[in-house]
Amino acid sequence: MAQERRPVPPCRGAGTQPGAALGSGLPPAPARPPSREIRACPGSGTGRGRRRLRRALGAVASGGDAARRAGKKEPVLRGTLEEPLPRSCRRLRQSPERCLCLPFPGQRRRGAERRRFPGRVLAGPFATMNLGDLGAEVIKVERPGYGQTGPVVQRGGYDSIAAAVSGLMHITGHEDGEPVRPGVAMTDLATGLYTYGAIMAGLLQRYKTGKGLHIDCNLLSTQVACLTHVAANYLNCKIEAKRWGTAHGSIVPYQAFKTKDGYIVVGAGNDHQFVTVCKILNLPEVSKDSRYKTNTLRVQNRKELIDILSTRFSEKATIEWLQLFEGSGVPYGPINNMQQVFSDPQVLHNGLVMEMNHPTAGKIAVPGPGVRYSEFAMSHPKPPPLVGQHTVEILKSVLGYEDDAIEELLCTGAVAQHEVR
Amino acid sequence: MAQERRPVPPCRGAGTQPGAALGSGLPPAPARPPSREIRACPGSGTGRGRRRLRRALGAVASGGDAARRAGKKEPVLRGTLEEPLPRSCRRLRQSPERCLCLPFPGQRRRGAERRRFPGRVLAGPFATMNLGDLGAEVIKVERPGYGQTGPVVQRGGYDSIAAAVSGLMHITGHEDGEPVRPGVAMTDLATGLYTYGAIMAGLLQRYKTGKGLHIDCNLLSTQVACLTHVAANYLNCKIEAKRWGTAHGSIVPYQAFKTKDGYIVVGAGNDHQFVTVCKILNLPEVSKDSRYKTNTLRVQNRKELIDILSTRFSEKATIEWLQLFEGSGVPYGPINNMQQVFSDPQVLHNGLVMEMNHPTAGKIAVPGPGVRYSEFAMSHPKPPPLVGQHTVEILKSVLGYEDDAIEELLCTGAVAQHEVR
Numbered sequence: 001m002a003q004e005r006r007p008v009p010p011c012r013g014a015g016t017q018p019g020a021a022l023g024s025g026l027p028p029a030p031a032r033p034p035s036r037e038i039r040a041c042p043g044s045g046t047g048r049g050r051r052r053l054r055r056a057l058g059a060v061a062s063g064g065d066a067a068r069r070a071g072k073k074e075p076v077l078r079g080t081l082e083e084p085l086p087r088s089c090r091r092l093r094q095s096p097e098r099c100l101c102l103p104f105p106g107q108r109r110r111g112a113e114r115r116r117f118p119g120r121v122l123a124g125p126f127a128t129m130n131l132g133d134l135g136a137e138v139i140k141v142e143r144p145g146y147g148q149t150g151p152v153v154q155r156g157g158y159d160s161i162a163a164a165v166s167g168l169m170h171i172t173g174h175e176d177g178e179p180v181r182p183g184v185a186m187t188d189l190a191t192g193l194y195t196y197g198a199i200m201a202g203l204l205q206r207y208k209t210g211k212g213l214h215i216d217c218n219l220l221s222t223q224v225a226c227l228t229h230v231a232a233n234y235l236n237c238k239i240e241a242k243r244w245g246t247a248h249g250s251i252v253p254y255q256a257f258k259t260k261d262g263y264i265v266v267g268a269g270n271d272h273q274f275v276t277v278c279k280i281l282n283l284p285e286v287s288k289d290s291r292y293k294t295n296t297l298r299v300q301n302r303k304e305l306i307d308i309l310s311t312r313f314s315e316k317a318t319i320e321w322l323q324l325f326e327g328s329g330v331p332y333g334p335i336n337n338m339q340q341v342f343s344d345p346q347v348l349h350n351g352l353v354m355e356m357n358h359p360t361a362g363k364i365a366v367p368g369p370g371v372r373y374s375e376f377a378m379s380h381p382k383p384p385p386l387v388g389q390h391t392v393e394i395l396k397s398v399l400g401y402e403d404d405a406i407e408e409l410l411c412t413g414a415v416a417q418h419e420v421r
Numbered sequence: 422m423a424q425e426r427r428p429v430p431p432c433r434g435a436g437t438q439p440g441a442a443l444g445s446g447l448p449p450a451p452a453r454p455p456s457r458e459i460r461a462c463p464g465s466g467t468g469r470g471r472r473r474l475r476r477a478l479g480a481v482a483s484g485g486d487a488a489r490r491a492g493k494k495e496p497v498l499r500g501t502l503e504e505p506l507p508r509s510c511r512r513l514r515q516s517p518e519r520c521l522c523l524p525f526p527g528q529r530r531r532g533a534e535r536r537r538f539p540g541r542v543l544a545g546p547f548a549t550m551n552l553g554d555l556g557a558e559v560i561k562v563e564r565p566g567y568g569q570t571g572p573v574v575q576r577g578g579y580d581s582i583a584a585a586v587s588g589l590m591h592i593t594g595h596e597d598g599e600p601v602r603p604g605v606a607m608t609d610l611a612t613g614l615y616t617y618g619a620i621m622a623g624l625l626q627r628y629k630t631g632k633g634l635h636i637d638c639n640l641l642s643t644q645v646a647c648l649t650h651v652a653a654n655y656l657n658c659k660i661e662a663k664r665w666g667t668a669h670g671s672i673v674p675y676q677a678f679k680t681k682d683g684y685i686v687v688g689a690g691n692d693h694q695f696v697t698v699c700k701i702l703n704l705p706e707v708s709k710d711s712r713y714k715t716n717t718l719r720v721q722n723r724k725e726l727i728d729i730l731s732t733r734f735s736e737k738a739t740i741e742w743l744q745l746f747e748g749s750g751v752p753y754g755p756i757n758n759m760q761q762v763f764s765d766p767q768v769l770h771n772g773l774v775m776e777m778n779h780p781t782a783g784k785i786a787v788p789g790p791g792v793r794y795s796e797f798a799m800s801h802p803k804p805p806p807l808v809g810q811h812t813v814e815i816l817k818s819v820l821g822y823e824d825d826a827i828e829e830l831l832c833t834g835a836v837a838q839h840e841v842r
Contacts, residue, residue: 150770160667160675161754164686167762169667169677171604172593179677179684179756181667182603183592189647190607191791193614198792200621205796207628214795224762224773225789226610234759235774235786241759246581246590246602254581256590256600263600265585333582335600338655338662341588341645349571352645353656365656368646370612371619374635375626 138212139202143195147218159185162219171230173243191222252298252305253277256335257313263335264313264321271295273330280324281312351378358383388418559633560623564616568639578640580606587644592651594664612643673719673726674698677756678734684756685734685742692716694751701745702733772799779804809839 142148145157155161163169163181173180195217202213224231233239246265247255253274254267268274271294278287286292286308291301298305313321318334325332334340341347355365364383372378395401395415409415563569566578576582584590584602594601616638623634645652654660667686668676674695675688689695692715699708707713707729712722719726734742739755746753755761762768776786785804793799816822816836830836 146767147771151766153767156752158688158752160669160686160688161752164677164684164756165754165762165765165767167757167759168604169684169686169756170758173595173601173604174598177595177598178679179667180594180601181665181677182607183589183594183662183664184647184649184651186603186607186611186647189649190611190614193611193618194791197614197618197621198794200618200625202794204621204625204628205794207625209796211796213797216793216795217791218771220767221771221773221789221791223791224768224771225791226605226607227759227762227788228605228610230605231759231763231788232786234763235788241604243604244602246600248581256585256602258599263585263590265581265590267579267581331577331579331582333586335585335590336588337591338588338648338652341586341648342652342655344586345572346567346574346586346641347645350568350639350642350645352642365653367648367652367656368642370615370638370642370644370646372637373619373623373626374637375630375632 137206137210139199139206139215140212141195141199141202141215141217143191143217143219145218146220148216157219159188159219162223163187166220166223167227167230167241168223171241171243174245175243175247177243177245179243187219187223187226190226191217191219194222194225247302247306250299251295252302253309254331255306257310259313259318259321260316262318264318264325265331265333265335266313266325267331268295268298269331274298276328276330277309280328280330281309283308283312354381356381356383359386359389386418388416391415391417558627558631560620560627560636561633562616562620562623562636562638564612564638564640566639567641569637580609580640583640583644584608587641588648588651588662589644592662592664595666596664596668598664598666600664608640608644608647611647612638612640615643615646668723668727671720672716673723674730675752676727678731680734680739680742681737683739685739685746686752686754686756687734687746688752689716689719690752695719697749697751698730701749701751702730704729704733775802777802777804780807780810807839809837812836812838 143157144153145155145162146152160181163186164179166187168187169179169181172182195215198215198217202215206212230241234241245255248267251267251269254269256263256265266277268277274292274295275287278284286305290297292298292305316324322332322334336344342353347353352367352370353365354368355363358364361383366381369378392406392410395406395409396403401409406415410417564578565574566576566583567573581602584607585600587608589608590600590602593603616636619636619638623636627633651662655662666676669688672688672690675690677684677686687698689698695713695716696708699705707726711718713719713726737745743753743755757765763774768774773788773791774786775789776784779785782804787802790799813827813831816827816830817824822830827836831838
């Protein structure tokens, strides 16, 4: 592991000749099985050397939008070779294991944003390639905002815009209030998860057929697919969707209640659970009230009932209610803030905080992942690579270049190696 | 395809002898590769016949919570053999292609809910089985609320509760308002997508090793993993999360604005885009104002700037703004309701409305899926099966039972066939 918090050394070869021809006189890269570990950032390119690289590399992920580079530099990651990281640390979870650095031939065309960081070359020859050019075994993934074709195909992909156009914002928010966006980019994340499954399915297909394929995931399609019952209600019954706050359209009570010092979510999935809720709240007269006997009646008399329950919930602190509901069989839970989430015994038990040493930022922590397999343990988490951290390693071990050829590529600025010490 | 909107015929053999011993005297089912098409609902069971079925069946999904059975019957699916469908139509997208019907030995133990539907036997012997019992090739998936082990492992899994405990509700809502839940069960959906990728990864692993495995996904872990930058900000910098409405914490403007008749989301990912936004809004003085020159300044002076922009946006209808922003390069989009989503040209172009004929409900439509592959077309969408619709077919073609053995199983009530006509 590299030392911590050192000043970033200059990048060998990076950006010196951004337009230099690639790989002239080099032996062709031997064919290798595609690797999923390598990132090449989006861009375009021509030339024999690049074509060789293209052929030899595997699954390709295209890059993100400008929002990813906005905002303050991430405090714990300041000083990496990459573009200024968003405050988000998001890259920490999205990065591949290794990173190859090529010059970015479209640098000038990318305008002011690129010109501001002339030494920070981010390259990748894949974005404009067809599957055929990439080789028959390659699994190519595209994940734009709207799709590969169609009336608005040229528009960029942004979580907020997709959440708006897909209707997710329309249905999120208080009943009488304005639309809201989920507090994290759930549309973006769901698209990533959809893509992850699709890549696995593509790899499975390749195992069976020996052939690669092109996968099309996009933000709009993902979020529309995730509208589930809200969409089905409209498509089949022309029931227009509405906002419900934290409540449920057809189960009452099933929502958040304000307590003395926070919020608790409580649901009564059936009449028996409703009686239990009333017992815990010490409201026996409510459970006997003929207006609230069944869920159908409770949906009809939602407002009066929720008013009664809300008043009662506001009289005790969240921790008191949690103790009272424990073991009751009723679905319940507090609305946690981050401090509470990351001190929750079950969150800690599930191993959801991953710590790792970053080459320049030192010890960092990120959440997840949310899946475990019985037959293999989680590998030790690795920090995101610096741009060009694995250039020589990839050229040698994945692409099969000899040392002198790699040296030539570095000297001409065709590739760059970030020298982590 | 079955005729439409017929009354549901009785189910042969269903529920007549719920506790009957299975498969006595029958030849053992031949070994077959596991199938992913078959659903068996959760429950428990013993007996030789069941063990045979267990061995021969493949990936297993456990069932949902009580919320799934609450609310009104789904209007377009009334009359199917299954438990009353939620208004959601959710099952339409979650169902497998074929359905085998076995008796449910835990019927009495499941209490009132099960007793209400004595003829509606839903069975499945998998929920309490260990991987070893299921056979070495099986991929077993568990998807509870909190995980396989840990302090609150016994609690049920509910989207709303997981969204609360994981902090998603804490960060969703208006800046000065109360917490909100995303308008669809995004935690549930993200867990489903995580699980789908994990199953694909498990199948890939089985291709490589010949061995099955046990996959653990759960709602809490999924949503905590999906907290991304919000979690990383807390874990690394102890920055507590807050609610942002539709806005972005570090990009201004990047949020929804109220128009004369709706909402539009507009973002300025960089200073150039901000100038464009001001030009479209006919606010040249704002783009020249030194308080709003850079994004950092705009974040500092967020309130004043958003007030100015909001006033201007409220002066025209959404459609007028959409026309003005078209081709500007600025991220923008309307907040659509369901009617607008499902008449959006790109949504229609992406083929996101899937129509199909349901055996009892007639023509129905559901959204999705959100992924396409170059090497194979979407198969014609199939409606969810009725419970027991494919019992004989599966016993014969998957499990290799002879006709007379199947007849015996049906006669004793060990299995049931829904006779779709």
